[in-house]
Amino acid sequence: MELDLECVASFLVLCEEEHFARAAARLHLTPPALSKRLQRLEHQIGARLLNRGPTGTTALTAAGWQFAEQAVAAMDQAHRAQVTACAAARTPIRAVVRIGVPSVINTQPAAQALTRPIQALRERIPGVEIQCIGVPYGRTLDCLLHHMVDILWSPADIKHPALDFRGLSL
8 A cells, every 4th residue: 555645744744734725835835735635545445434524624534533643643754764865965964084004014014005095095095994804824815806805006916807906006
């Protein structure tokens, strides 16, 4: 079952106002437009939610009472989901790039030798965190293939069909 949240929100306003014209005015709609939304919602649910009075007043049916109770919680949850997603969209992505350095090479001097390439990487990916990680010299290929590191800095050429090798001039 697919529900139109705009229809649900309109229904909840109608529940509060208990009158089509007042609810429509609050929603900046005409009463016929609000009526169409309610009909669409009732069709989606498969039940009549309101009894309409001759002067535009409304009364909830048993199904309407049950739906309204659950709909308030659902709309609150939908609002929290929207707020959470918007906050996540505004938070910059924090990428981590792990550079493997064979352990026979001291990682501190290697990191110093990689200053220019690391700076270039930071310019291409703002906010990136660079980690220099010592990897056992005999396991450099395994570290790459098993995603323990993202990039390997090595004085030797490494050939493997699953890897892209690029020489780096320092």
